[in-house]
Amino acid sequence: MSFTLDARIPSGPLENKWDKAKFDFKLVNPSNKRKYNIICVGTGLAGGAAAASLGELGYNVKAFCYQDSPRRAHSIAAQGGINAAKNYQNDGDSVQRLFYDTIKGGDFRAREANVYRLAQVSVNIIDQCVAQGVPFAREYGGTLANRSFGGAQVSRTFYARGQTGQQLLLGAYQALERQIDAGSVKMYSRHEMLDLIVIDGRARGIVVRDMVTGQLDVHIADAVILATGGYGNVFYLSTNAKGCNTTAIWRAHKKGAGFANPCFTQIHPTCIPVSGDYQSKLTLMSESLRNDGRIWVPLKQGDTRTADQIPEAERDYYLERMYPAYGNLAPRDISSRAAKRVCDEGRGVGTSGRGVYLDFAESIGRLGQVAIEQRYGNLFEMYERITGENPYKVPMRIYPASHYTMGGLWVDYHLQSTIPGLFVLGEANFSDHGANRLGASALMQGLADGYFVIPFTMGNYLAQVKPGGVDENHPACAAAKREVEERTKTFLGINGKKTVDEFHRELGQVIWDECGMGRNAKGLDHALARIPEIREEFWKNVKVPGSGNELNQELEKVGRVADFLELGELLVRDARVREESCGAHFREEYQTPEGEALRDDQNFCHSAVWEYTGDNQEPVLHKEALTFDNVHLQQRNYK
Amino acid sequence: MRLTLNIWRQKSANEPGKMVKYDVPGVSEHMSFLEMLDVLNQRLIKQGDDPVVFEHDCREGICGCCGFMIDGVPHGPQRGTTVCQLHMRYFKDGDELYLEPFRAEAFPVVKDLLIDRSAFDRIIAAGGYVSVNTGSPQDANSLPIMKQCADMSMDAASCIGCGACVAACPNASAMLFVSAKISHLGLLPQGQPERDRRALRMLAQLQEEAFGACTNYGECEAACPKGIKLENIARMNRDYLKAALSYREEASAGGAA
Amino acid sequence: MSSVAVPSGFGRTAALFNSVVGKKIVMAVTGVILFGFVTVHMIGNLQIFLGPDRINAYGKFLQENVELLWPARIILLTSVALHILAAWQLTMLNNFKARPVAYVKKAALVSTYAARTMVWSGPIVGFFIVYHILHFTTMHAYPGVAPDDVYNKVIYGFQRQPAAAIFYMVANILLATHLYHGVWSLFQTLGVNHPRYTPWIKTGSKLFGFVIGMGNCSIPLAVLLKVLPRTL
Known part of the structure; x- marks a missing residue:
């Protein structure tokens, strides 16, 4: 099996492409829509919005999520906000500027047409969410409030306190529940997708495990949507929810979907530092804090004084010093690397020495504690609960952590993967953020894909296929189910000495050390040798208690970690062959004299799309060349 | 330790x-x-x-x-x-x-410690939404909303649906959860057209699910990790009373009769 | 389609009473009536401290205005009946069934003693009302032969049976706690809750419960302590 990459970008000028595509799309007659079945895996912003919108259109939708309710998808944890080119602040924003900021923020490694469409529909998202009753922050005049975010010089971020993701997700969830009540969507909570079923070259169904009874079921449809989020948990410690996993997209990859740019993983600059080896996850402090907080470390190495004892003259506000134009609002990859650098220099703070201060003293002095409380009250409380320190009095300590994955399954302009009928939305795909995502753009992309792209492109796909044609009795279904059964049996039969978490930690440590904020050939080669070793031991020595026909959280985890162990290798391999630095992918060999990412547009102006060729076989690399007709390729400069 | x-x-x-x-x-x-x-x-x-x-x-x-x-x-x-x-x-x-x-x-x-809270989803499905299809609604700023209303709505909307209110209530009542959603939407202009219907349907579903009644202990408010207030239950009661008293059957299609 | 139909047509009034919030509203509205009654009842009875003439005249006034007395009695009895019926149904049909497996350990965070004992103070007060009617209205439970005038009827009633006086006081203390939770609660049930006023409502209901409790207890107490002398 092999694929060719056709991005199916409509012809014509950039700003007319989406309109042209929408006009060219074939349509499904309203009375025929109910004859089509669509499976949607994942119910976060992208999946929830897609399932609800497709249900509204009249398709039969089956939605799946591993949580106990669609309202719990990890989109809920996004704090800061959502970007939209509304230009309500009259500060020079436009669709063109949001497009440009996103392309530039992604260090020119995203597809122009997709990003432009994202910027175009961003304005509809805000309208749609307000109509649903999302309680965005407002000004006294009753209009919507905006804040600014990293990587932008305009205020275009809409927010609902520090719970923007929650409120947007609840909007999508409520729309979804409305369709469930109307009967157009059937919801399967606590169901985990364990394999994709491909029949005659088309994605036709999935194998799911009922996580309460352990029963395996096959569901068949005319098209499958994966909106299952990113693979940031490959690092073990990340800001992702514990359940976030790569299984759905990895299984699809193994069935023929190309995996694009797996090495583009974002490290978020503002997380609460690790406190001990029992640490189960890292907690993000919204990037919006950088609006009013100043980041600094002591000038001297190994300074053990407390923050209040260090006089102003002995502090290094390193972001303000290095990037005066953007200062503390420099993009995420740049801020993260800068934090790593000062900690590597021995100027980190906290007991571990892996931390920098995020100081609000100046803002509290200027605006008063009440203003700061109104803006960030819940974040400050959260910080205090976790660390036991009061950030109104002592500066927060923060450190970067794995947060988001720009890479994912390759999709064309229609959001279809290399498997016809398999659509991939949101963080699970690779489409819009290039090598680095700007703050408040993930929510925008998830909702754009779910509300405003897939309803059109799905119709176009379905209009060209006959509904039905295969059922659960097809031999491919039985084969897929048997494969999953075998795998479960194998896991339960190993009965080794190490727990699933131990293997996951080990893998995460290798990837964090060798393929985290800074990467080099030597380290990557080491990781490429080490990961297969861990994987080998895993299959011999992992211990999974209990049985397959009950609620078994260890069994759920072991399957996910098995997939991370394969994906991890691909991630490192991708980082190894991309011999340039771009965005979040920082190869230490390729940097400017000032230590900034040095792109190689001659050789690497492409998306790397990997094709799976078999277990323990080298995957095949395909390249989708990126052409920039509307922006000028330039060195990113945030000074 | x-x-x-x-x-x-x-x-x-x-x-x-x-x-x-x-x-x-x-x-x-x-x-x-x-x-x-x-x-x-x-x-x-x-x-x-x-x-x-x-x-x-x-x-x-x-x-x-x-x-x-x-x-x-x-x-x-x-x-x-x-x-x-x-x-x-x-x-x-x-x-x-x-x-x-x-x-x-x-x-x-x-x-063990894991429970089935799908009753909450069914209550939301009964009316915890604004019935608006995906499409092209009016510009977001064409609907000014008083800041205080938006803030109070946000307070109510911050409910995470964990079920602590039910767990804390001596009657295992879910009124705080239901009232949070009714308040979130009821405090916004977008929620007005369905306000009566929402109160009637969500409360009917609440009863279907075998939750108890509210006897105003206040335990739910104290246990809520997100600080949802009892005031929301009063608002829900108000909405319900108005809806129950003013309810009239939907006119049948045609209009001429 | 939807699993929840909006109640319609003729069943609507019944639906109000079928819903848990509707029942609470019925309890709140009847609560207002009963709350008015206990206030007037207490003020009327406290006239006993103004001497036999005043209280006897008050009794006579009530007896002679049958056209006022009976409608009032019917409204009150209906209110009591609805109040009890709603409470009984909510407790038995909803609340007791809502948690079939009890906690091994359960803490009370903020609920008041008054709130937690409503389910007991209610029935005891209800029993007291029946006894009180049999005691002083229909006289079936009156000890011995009753004097003709209201003033001495009360004094003999308690003095011949000090246990009755003590039960009156216990029941009225429970009534006080019932009112303390009940009064603020009825505001909440009827939808009145505002951060500015609710603290006052809570303080007011505490005060109200205290005044009614003390006022009502003062009569049997005064009789037992012989502060009120017999005049026959």
Whole structure:
């Protein structure tokens, strides 16, 4: 099996492409829509919005999520906000500027047409969410409030306190529940997708495990949507929810979907530092804090004084010093690397020495504690609960952590993967953020894909296929189910000495050390040798208690970690062959004299799309060349 | 520090459960409560025992997955905190704690500390939304909303659906949950067209699900990790009363009659 | 389609009473009536401290205005009946069934003693009302032969049976706690809750419960302590 990459970008000028595509799309007659079945895996912003919108259109939708309710998808944890080119602040924003900021923020490694469409529909998202009753922050005049975010010089971020993701997700969830009540969507909570079923070259169904009874079921449809989020948990410690996993997209990859740019993983600059080896996850402090907080470390190495004892003259506000134009609002990859650098220099703070201060003293002095409380009250409380320190009095300590994955399954302009009928939305795909995502753009992309792209492109796909044609009795279904059964049996039969978490930690440590904020050939080669070793031991020595026909959280985890162990290798391999630095992918060999990412547009102006060729076989690399007709390729400069 | 935990163990919904005592040494004050249970579970797995099942996901207090009773209090002793954000510095060496699932007829135990809260989804499906299809609504700023209304709506909307209110209520009532959604939407102009219908349908579904009635104890408000106020229940009662008294049957199609 | 139909047509009035919030509203509205009654009843009875003439005249006034007395009695009895019926149904049909497996350990965070004992103070007060009617209205439970005038009827009633006086006081203390939770609660049920006023409502209901409790207890207490002398 092999694929060719056709991005199916409509012809014509950039700003007319989406309109042209929408006009060219074939349509499904309203009375025929109910004859089509669509499976949607994942119910976060992208999946929830897609399932609800497709249900509204009249398709039969089956939605799946591993949580106990669609309202719990990890989109809920996004704090800061959502970007939209509304230009309500009259500060020079436009669709063109949001497009440009996103392309530039992604260090020119995203597809122009997709990003432009994202910027175009961003304005509809805000309208749609307000109509649903999302309680965005407002000004006294009753209009919507905006804040600014990293990587932008305009205020275009809409927010609902520090719970923007929650409120947007609840909007999508409520729309979804409305369709469930109307009967157009059937919801399967606590169901985990364990394999994709491909029949005659088309994605036709999935194998799911009922996580309460352990029963395996096959569901068949005319098209499958994966909106299952990113693979940031490959690092073990990340800001992702514990359940976030790569299984759905990895299984699809193994069935023929190309995996694009797996090495583009974002490290978020503002997380609460690790406190001990029992640490189960890292907690993000919204990037919006950088609006009013100043980041600094002591000038001297190994300074053990407390923050209040260090006089102003002995502090290094390193972001303000290095990037005066953007200062503390420099993009995420740049801020993260800068934090790593000062900690590597021995100027980190906290007991571990892996931390920098995020100081609000100046803002509290200027605006008063009440203003700061109104803006960030819940974040400050959260910080205090976790660390036991009061950030109104002592500066927060923060450190970067794995947060988001720009890479994912390759999709064309229609959001279809290399498997016809398999659509991939949101963080699970690779489409819009290039090598680095700007703050408040993930929510925008998830909702754009779910509300405003897939309803059109799905119709176009379905209009060209006959509904039905295969059922659960097809031999491919039985084969897929048997494969999953075998795998479960194998896991339960190993009965080794190490727990699933131990293997996951080990893998995460290798990837964090060798393929985290800074990467080099030597380290990557080491990781490429080490990961297969861990994987080998895993299959011999992992211990999974209990049985397959009950609620078994260890069994759920072991399957996910098995997939991370394969994906991890691909991630490192991708980082190894991309011999340039771009965005979040920082190869230490390729940097400017000032230590900034040095792109190689001659050789690497492409998306790397990997094709799976078999277990323990080298995957095949395909390249989708990126052409920039509307922006000028330039060195990113945030000074 | 060293703790003694009495944990409710129940293999499945149909089997009876019981309290089992565990000794947990080596607890660091920087651990979260769930990390402390992780440590216990790692030990149980290595011993060949069944680990304790508890629901959790984001571990940053927003997804609403986690939650069980610690010494008879949902999410434990720290106010305004989900159990995933509760840290062990809140406890002291030698403490003996009782961990139980949230208990209610409407929240059957699935396993150990993990319960089925799908009743909440069905209540939302009965009317906890604004009926607007995806499309091209009016410009977001064409609908000015008083800042205070937006803020109060946001207060109510911050409910995470964890079920602590039900767990804390001596009547296992879900009024705080339902009223939070009714307030979130009822305080906004977008929620007005369906306000009556929402109150009637959501409360009818609440009753279907075998939650108890509100007797104004206030335990729910105290236990809520997100600080949802009893004021919302009063607003819901108001909405219900108005809806029940002013309700008239939908006119049949045609209009001429 | 939807699993929840909006109640329609003729069943609507019944639906109000079928819903848990509707029942609470019925309890709140009847609560207002009963709350008015206990206030007037207490003020009327406290006239006993103004001497036999005043209280006897008050009794006579009530007896002679049958056209006022009976409608009032019917409204009150209906209110009591509805109040009890709603409470009984909510408790038995909803609340007791909502948590079939009890907690091994359960803490009370903020609920008041008054709130937690409503389910007991209610029935005891209800029993007291029946006894009180049999005691002083229909006289079936009156000890011995009653004097003709209201003033001495009360004094003999308690002096011949000090246990009755003590039961009156216990029941009225429970009534006080019932009112304390009940009065603020009825505001909440009827939808009145505002951060500015609710603290006052709570303080007011505490005060109200205290005044009614003390006022009503003062009569049997005064009789037992012989502060009120017999005049026959």
